[in-house]
Amino acid sequence: MHDELKSFVFRELVHVLDETSFSGDDDLLEAGLDSMGIMRLVLFIEERFGVTLPDEEIEPDNIQTLNRISSWIERHR
Amino acid sequence: MLVADHLIKQQMHTPDRIAFSENGRDTTYRSFFVNAGRISHVLLHHGVRPGDRVCLLLSRGIDAAQGIYGILFAGACYVPLDPQNPASRLAYIMGDVRPRCIIGIGACPEWCDASVEWIDLNNPQLFGDEQHGDIDGVYRSSPEDLAAILYTSGSTGNPKGVSISCRAIDAFVFWSATTFGIGKEDRIASLAPFHFDLSLFDLFTGVYCGARTCFVPQSLTLSPKKLVAWFDEVAITSWYTVPSILGFLALRGGLAPGQLPAMKRILFAGEVFPLPGLIRLAQALPHVALYNLFGPTETNVCTFWPVQRSRLETLESVPIGGSACEAELMISDSGELLVNGPCLMSGYWQEGHVQALDHPWYHTGDRVSRNDHDELLYHGRMDRMIKSSGYRIEPAEIEAVINRFEAVRGSVLVGESDPICGQRLVAVVAGKSVDLEALRAYLKQNLVAYMQPYRFVQLQAIPLLTNGKVDYRAVAGMI
Structure with missing residues (x-):
């Protein structure tokens, strides 16, 4: 799941100079993830991993890093 | 009275009303005026003269807004730079616009031409002890003086500067204030970056009307429900924004009838609003008047359509409506929308001066047609934009x-x-x-x-x- 998420994020949402050195704890919001990106991300996760993410949980705390996104998804599996 | 003059009027009539709010920081019309005046004096001291350009490397907010009014008070024209832009693009713009000064916070960035004076707003020595609450030093602009240059993507391969006169901004300000009935009790939410023409409403219409403009905290744009809660808490009445963020709110913001009781009107522009999202928004906020505004940066708003809820289900696309800002509209034989009127840009900025338009009618490059209701419909671009x-x-x-x-x-x-x-x-x-x-x-x-x-x-x-x-x-x- 993590790899699939990572490749989606880097292909569609944020453009970092070096993906290989970007760790699961690096800040995606600083790297340019914006509101449109978050909307795409939420729709992608719900469709791909079959979870429903509550509206009130769509916030930076759950989205800031790849690791946080992964654990957010896990909580709803 | 032109553009920045409206601030002088407001600070005389309603000095103690709040002009701008940002993350708990409020500034009254009086103090906003005084601070803009201090910036203007600093600029004059650095050799800025009427007709000069001054770049602004700041994110949207009170500091940047004061900088803009300060630049206009000095008779210069403001050029907002997007701090998110790559250095090569910013360096190109700097070379094209040839500013006298650049206003920012902290140290001068490396890409900045060393011959351009860098003004750090955080420099404690910048203002000295002077107050400058007088209007004597304010330059009185003429209608054709440039107020702003907004850089947009260019078909030549480089960004191009849309040069906007005081007259053009004023025409939009007057039209938007009267058409949407903005008053001093209104609270305007501001989310558009200052290099987007949508920000002209937040920066100038609000001040013209004596309203309060509240900057939306950037972090909230990532949490639709918190954003909705902020609108409620701040009691925002008016918002001019882009459809994509409205779609995000309509879809995931938990909006429902009865919410945002203070909101009176939402204006949107910049892209086509997909109908399902607009229908959802219209149903969720039945008490809010919605308006589709249309026009490239070169014409600012040239058409608009007050959303008619009863027709939404039967439409194929959202009409762009009829003339705005007293624009004259014409459809060419090939179906292109041509625009003439007071909101038109003065021309593109090129290597140190405005290239005046060689034709009174601006060719938008947008394909349009008229429907049975005599409204314009948008059908996409003539070119590859x-x-x-x-x-x-x-x-x-x-x-x-x-x-x-x-x-x-x-x-x-x-x-x-x-x-x-x-x-x-x-x-x-x-x-x-x-x-x-x-x-x-x-x-x-x-x-x-x-x-x-x-x-x-x-x-x-x-x-x-x-x-x-x-x-x-x-x-x-x-x-």
């Missing part, structure tokens, strides 16, 4: 950057439809030996995030027509 998440993208600007990369023998950038951002970018690259991974890394260094291609298609050669021009239809068939 792409709209993605509200950003306007000229393919040539990206192609020019791609073509400079090693082993690239040509490129074509096209848009493919995308349910969220309208269109996403596909780069068709000629040259079998091009290293696409390296190209991607190179583009990340040289182009803004919203200009990054979503995917690449590699070809031996770009298909051409017999006349030697690119065969765009063939290209479209290959992606």
Whole structure:
């Protein structure tokens, strides 16, 4: 799941100079993830991993890093 | 009375009312005026004279707004730079606009030309002890003086500066204030960056009306429910924004009838609002008047359509309506929208001066038609311009950057439809030996995030027509 998420994020949402050195704890919001990106991300996760993410949980705390996104998804599996 | 003069009027009539709010910091009309005046004096001291350009490297907020009024008080023209832009793009703009000064916070960035004076707003010695609450030092602008240059994607491969006069801004301010009935009790939410023309409403219409403009905290744009809660808490009455963020709120913001009781009107522009999202928004906020505003940066708003809820279900697309800002509209034989009127730009900025328009009618490049209700409908572009998440993208600007990369023998950038951002970018690259991974890394260094291609298609050669021009239809068939 993590790899699939990572490749989606880097292909569609944020453009970092070096993906290989970007760790699961690096800040995606600083790297340019914006509101449109978050909307795409939420729709992608719900469709791909079959979870429903509550509206009130769509916030930076759950989205800031790849690791946080992964654990957010896990909580709803 | 022109543009910045309205601030002088407000600070005399209602000095203690709040003009701008940002993250718990409120500034009254009086103190906003005094601070703008101090900036103006600093600029004059640094040699800024009427007709000069002053760049602004600041994110939207009270400091940047004061900077803009300070620049206008000095008789100069403000040029907002997007701090998110790559250094190469900013350096190009600096070279093109040739500013006298650049206002920012902290140290001068490396890409900045050393001959341009850097003014650090955080410098404690900047203002001295002077107060400058007088209006004597304020330059009285003429209608044709330039107030702003907004850089937008250019078809020549470089960004181009849309030069906007005091007259053009004032025409929009007067029209928007009266058409939407903005008053001093209103609270305007401001989210658009200052290099977007939507911000003219937040910066100038609010002040003209004596309203309070509240900057939306950037972090809230990432949490739709918190954003809705903020609108409620601050009791926002008016908002001019882009459809994509409204769609985000309508879809995931938990909006429902009865919420946002203070909200009176929402205006949107910048891209086509997909009907399902608009219908959802219209149903969720039945008490809010919705308006679709339309026009490229060059004309500002030239048409608008007050949303008629009863017709939404039967429409195929959202009409762009009829004339706004007293614009005269004409449809050419080929179906292109032509615009003339007081909101029109003065021309493009080029190498130190305005290239005046050689024709009174501005050719928008937008294909339109009229429906049975005598409303205009938008049918897309005559040229190749792409709209993605509200950003306007000229393919040539990206192609020019791609073509400079090693082993690239040509490129074509096209848009493919995308349910969220309208269109996403596909780069068709000629040259079998091009290293696409390296190209991607190179583009990340040289182009803004919203200009990054979503995917690449590699070809031996770009298909051409017999006349030697690119065969765009063939290209479209290959992606």
